[in-house]
């Protein structure tokens with residue numbers, strides 16, 4: 534291919550649904566999504582989610598999963614290369630986010646903050662023949678930051694438009710917002726807003742044995758339980774100031790069960806799903822509203838952008854703002870996170886910082902990640 538500077542980004546979020554791989558071309562300072570590949574990892578979801586909580590024989594289970602995911606990440610890349618008739622030698626590097634197993638951000642309760650992503654990058658480099666950059670979050674944590682979210686710096690690089698204040702909202706298992714100021718000299722704002730699809734996924738999985746609530750249809754059928762919604766919205770994390778980040782360590786089904794016990798009234802499963810849908814829509818919308826009236830454009834990405842009930846509720850709550858997806862900005866919403874890790878690998882190899890201290894709370898910007906040569 535003439536004039537190419539190709540990187541692959543690998544992403545697997547807290548939903549643990551798929552490995553997303555994206556080839557991006559950064560030639561001439563532009564970011565162009567070239568090709569994508571998705572591999573189902575739902576067979577590993579139970580074990581991934583189990584490791585997010587303390588349990589038996591963790592070290593052995595974690596190391597097994599680390600290698601298994603490394604192999605799956607590599608196979609996804611190799612499949613992508615085959616499908617696109619690309620050679621490994623045409624790819625400068627892979628940026629692999631890894632699978633988050635525990636995220637423990639700075640807080641008064643923990644002595645040392647940490648964040649652990651697995652999916653062995655040595656295995657990825659070995660099986661693909663491509664230099665692999667991984668472990669992006671821990672350098673930011675070593676600098677006192679949350680190590681998350683890391684995507685806002687990428688959003689700024691590719692989605693910023695002078696004179697327009699844009700909000701980019703990624704709805705994965707957890708949701709995060711990036712606020713890109715019209716004036717590029719203003720600091721970027723970015724933080725986790727709370728749950729994305731994670732709670733809704735867990736609830737429908739328990740009651741209907743489905744991995745997710747397609748288009749939010751089940752949630753739409755139920756009625757919101759107002760006192761439960763009120764109680765959920767009072768979760769302390771939601772009123773914490775940024776920088777802040779969260780994960781399945783907080784917003785998981787055991788937490789939801791405790792909330793239901795506290796409520797002490799019988800609730801139908803469909804009504805609980807309707808309440809989780811409303812809870813997710815409100816926490817996301819409240820984050821945008823807290824920066825009103827500056828925000829003039831709102832773009833969604835991540836799997837939650839396919840949940841039409843969720844998108845409708847967010848749109849209603851944010852009327853008259855118009856909401857669209859990052860597809861309109863040239864990168865399809867399903868692939869923004871994977872492309873972000875391709876970009877982060879490029880930053881690392883270029884000796885450039887990957888974190889934004891204004892977002893993560895780190896003391897300084899830093900080159901992120903560890904490089905595993907081909």
Ligand SMILES: Nc1ncnc2c1ncn2[C@@H]1O[C@H](COP(=O)(O)OP(=O)(O)O)[C@@H](O)[C@H]1O
Nearest residue numbers: 546547548705706730745747748835836839840
């Ligand atoms: N058609 C759809 N309707 C409702 N939800 C959807 C749909 N498509 C995807 N999702 C949601 O998106 C999730 C995956 O989103 P993703 O951005 O990959 O999250 P993560 O980064 O946590 O892996 C699924 O678990 C599901 O909840």
Ligand SMILES: [Mg+2]
Nearest residue numbers: 546548550551
């Ligand atoms: Mg996913």
